[in-house]
Amino acid sequence: MPFLSDTLSRVKPSPTIAVSNLAAELKAQGKDVIGLGAGEPDFDTPQNIKDAGIAAIVAGKTKYTAVDGIPELKAAICAKFKRDNGLDYTPAQVSVGTGGKQILYNALMATLNPGDEVVIPAPYWVSYPDMVLLAGGTPVFAETSSQTNYKLTPDQLEAAITPKTKWFIFDSPSNPTGAGYTWDELKALTDVLMRHPHVWVMTDDMYEHLVYDDFKFCTPAEVEPRLYDRTLTCNGVSKAYAMTGWRIGYAAGPEEIIKAMRKVQSQSTSNPCSVSQWAAVEALNGPQDYIATNNATFKRRRDLVVAMLNEADGITCLVPEGAFYVYPSINGCIGKTTPAGTHIDTDETFAKALLEEQGVAVVFGGAFGLSPAFRISYATSDANLTKACARIQTFCAGLK
Numbered sequence: 001m002p003f004l005s006d007t008l009s010r011v012k013p014s015p016t017i018a019v020s021n022l023a024a025e026l027k028a029q030g031k032d033v034i035g036l037g038a039g040e041p042d043f044d045t046p047q048n049i050k051d052a053g054i055a056a057i058v059a060g061k062t063k064y065t066a067v068d069g070i071p072e073l074k075a076a077i078c079a080k081f082k083r084d085n086g087l088d089y090t091p092a093q094v095s096v097g098t099g100g101k102q103i104l105y106n107a108l109m110a111t112l113n114p115g116d117e118v119v120i121p122a123p124y125w126v127s128y129p130d131m132v133l134l135a136g137g138t139p140v141f142a143e144t145s146s147q148t149n150y151k152l153t154p155d156q157l158e159a160a161i162t163p164k165t166k167w168f169i170f171d172s173p174s175n176p177t178g179a180g181y182t183w184d185e186l187k188a189l190t191d192v193l194m195r196h197p198h199v200w201v202m203t204d205d206m207y208e209h210l211v212y213d214d215f216k217f218c219t220p221a222e223v224e225p226r227l228y229d230r231t232l233t234c235n236g237v238s239k240a241y242a243m244t245g246w247r248i249g250y251a252a253g254p255e256e257i258i259k260a261m262r263k264v265q266s267q268s269t270s271n272p273c274s275v276s277q278w279a280a281v282e283a284l285n286g287p288q289d290y291i292a293t294n295n296a297t298f299k300r301r302r303d304l305v306v307a308m309l310n311e312a313d314g315i316t317c318l319v320p321e322g323a324f325y326v327y328p329s330i331n332g333c334i335g336k337t338t339p340a341g342t343h344i345d346t347d348e349t350f351a352k353a354l355l356e357e358q359g360v361a362v363v364f365g366g367a368f369g370l371s372p373a374f375r376i377s378y379a380t381s382d383a384n385l386t387k388a389c390a391r392i393q394t395f396c397a398g399l400k
């Protein structure tokens, strides 16, 4: 009898975490490596949020809390949904978990039966397919293309839906492409969903606040109110408030699924960290002005990276609407050979050779389900980005 479960054998470890670990390992060995793999802001958590966490510790708010969140945080989340998205939720419709990741995982664990399908646009955030597999479901990929800036078209969504589809996972702005759907683009997708009443929407709005130029964020239940009863609107404080280590994510939706998610959480981790919950109350209720300040920095970095990558031979990079990622295509590099003699046959060999020969760590596109490409996280200093992109240019210029 095998010791490890069959389910586990269907799942792979997170490739983005693997790249970050490898870059850190090489740095620790004294190698000159620039890591562009990590999906987290390089900004510090704002002081008012840290102070709220410290105050919670001092006040002894260090015990178990209600499994899916303290009432104060649920109230702050309801106020946020009303303020930012025009959505009315009651605290009973809100679930708080240990990061956005646990929220999505709870929802899939609570709803998927063997054979249930989950439509995931590709390229996708690396965890969606594996979470679906862990929960016993079947991921169904709907492949996008650079022609539509990696945004799913209504026809592609329609083609991916079957009688077995339980969820459609929607992610805008997207990790890994940064693509954000306009109101009209999203409405075209919700129109498709209106024709398939058995399909629920899991919208991952993690990058809601990280949008640039004049892009206006929107979310499915806001664009199509008739979908409210079958939408789970997921979000969190990790990215917009530079709180990745605090581990607070949340979702709102019909009470039935919120209750089911609570049941999963009650038998796995119980409540998210009490101190982090109080810090998240401050994040959501406190001043929001640093988001715009951080975004000005992110936009400058995005423009820098896109411009420099487009100057590299064989690379084409679109300008994304949000998040802190770009997803350049390396179509023009495939089939070539590096100065050290590596034949570039896939984006994985490209990323490996780039790390070995130029000391730049990026995540290969295959990890996100659409090749040949790679993902850069530009949540690092301008100096690092300039140096890394110059090395990518040198690497590409050396391909024969």
Ligand SMILES: Cc1ncc(COP(=O)(O)O)c(C=O)c1O
Pocket (backbone or CB within 6 Å): 039, 098, 099, 100, 101, 102, 125, 171, 174, 175, 204, 206, 236, 237, 238, 244, 247, 248, 249
């Ligand atoms: C699209 C997306 N959703 C969810 C998460 C998870 O966020 P958290 O760190 O709050 O678990 C991430 C983090 O990388 C993400 O990129």
